[in-house]
Amino acid sequence: MITATNLALLAFLAVLAWAIARIRNLFVVTMLAGIYSLLTATVFVLLDAVDVAFTEAAVGAGITTVLFLSALLLTDREAKPRKNRLASLGPMVLVVLLGAALVYTTLDPRMPHYGDAKAPAHGRLAPEFLADTVKQVGADKPTATHIPNVVTTTLASYRGFDTLGEVVVIFTAGVGVLILLGGNATRRRRRNPAPREESSGAGSSGKGAGA
Amino acid sequence: MIEHVVLRVIAKLLAPFIVLFALYVQFHGDFGPGGGFQAGVIFASAFILYALIYGVENARQIAPPAVAQAAIGLGVLIYAGTGVASMLLGGKYLDYSLLAHDAGHGQHYGILIVEFGVGVTVAAVMITVFFTFAGRRGVLEAREDVATTEDDEDR
Structure with missing residues (x-):
């Protein structure tokens, strides 16, 4: 059953x-990417990685879709058609070869199977992490402070230091x-320009942001 | 989208529950799946939903950009500050065991504080990035206006 679902x-x-990869309407592509993330989250649930699935659903399907949509507001709805269709053949061959190589390595008998203890x-x-989580983190009162x-x-x-690095990456x-x-660009222009330009700029920026 | 009554009502109804769920994910991450990263994103999504329905200008009044931008740094400071605090208590950097009377409670408090820092930074970054992108449209239109008025002056 799990295999069929997978x-x-x-x-x-x-x-x-x-x-x-095929569709040129960027709005549709953004929506499909969101669905792709949601399906990936389902795969993670089936792999018992609930925390990762949670993150994928929240970040991949949720926020990323919204950010892509807000970026779409600044650009065209349609991607330009490719001029030379043959030019995409090289990367295609490369990707297929790489994928085939990855699948081939999993067939090697020395590779451990999924879930192999x-x-x-x-x-x-x-x-050690599993054994010490209760002992060390829960110390002598496992029922009271056990995580x-x-x-x-x-x-x-x-891995607190590692996670600190991740937070700094998001900060950056x-x-x-x-x-x-x-906002610096807006502020600079509002400070400097002539009064007539300023009023027209401020009015339309309010209208645009509200739309 | 402010003219759609259904969207407006549902967005207003959902927003508090989204925030509540974010807080649950944040402070329940030590018992179930979740933690600062997921909670921060969910928290931000409540504000982004509000901004999508009611407009960015209204959302900016609820979450002022200056506050959101300050919170970006505040979260990192909370995280790094916890490490410094454990050093001042005589331990190693980010060794939470000394934060309370025994190591178990110390670890628990440390993890909660650090995850809170993560949540603050993630939520603030998400809100700020969305506001910046959404506000950019206004900037572009303003710039086109300025360009046309400059053209008029040239003529």
């Missing part, structure tokens, strides 16, 4: 990816958007 979801993902990734650190979500303890405590992205597109 296959169906992966087939949907493949069809969506093909459609996203003996996989190298489960051999080191992970058992059941190992993902949270790993993310915020064992926000500051970067502010510097590139931020």
Whole structure:
């Protein structure tokens, strides 16, 4: 049953990816990308990665779609048709070869199967994290302060420094958007120009933002 | 979209529940799936929904850009400050065990504080990025107006 569901979801993902690559209407592409993220979140749920699925649903299907839509407001609805169709053949061949190579490596008998307890990734650190989460983080009163979500303890405590880096990355992205597109341009123009321009600029900017 | 009655009413009804769910995800991340990243995004989505229906200008009055921009840095400060606090208490950077009377409570408090910092930064960045993109349209139209008036002056 799980295999059938997985296959169906992966087939949907493949069809969506093909459609996203083909369709030129950017509004439709944005919506399809949102659906793609939601399906990916479902795949993550089936893989028992609930935290990742949650993030994918909130960030990939939610915010990213809205940000793409607001970026679409600033550009055309349609992508320009490709002038030379043969030019996209090279990347296509490259991608197919890479995908085939990745699938081929999973067929290697030395690769651990999905969920294999003996996989190298489960051999080191992970058992210690799992055992110590209750012992160390919950200390001597496991019932009182025990943190059941190992993902949270790993993310915020064992790898606290790593997560600090991630937050700084988001901080940098926000500051970067502010510097590139931020309000400074508006403010500078409102301070400097002649009165007639100023009034026309302010009026239409209010109208545009409200639309 | 302010003229659609259904959208307006539903958006106003949903917004508080979205915020409440964000707070649940934020402060329940130690027991269930969730944490600062997801909570921040959900929190921001309430404001973005409001801005989509009622217009960016109205949303800016609820979440002033200056506050949102300050919160971007505040979240990082909360996170990094927790590390400094644990150093001042005699431990290593981001070693939460010393934040309370015993290591277990210390870890729990530390994780909650740090996740709160993550949530503040993520929510503030998302709100700011959306406002900046949405406000950009006004800037572009204003610039076209300025360009046309300059053309008029040239003639």
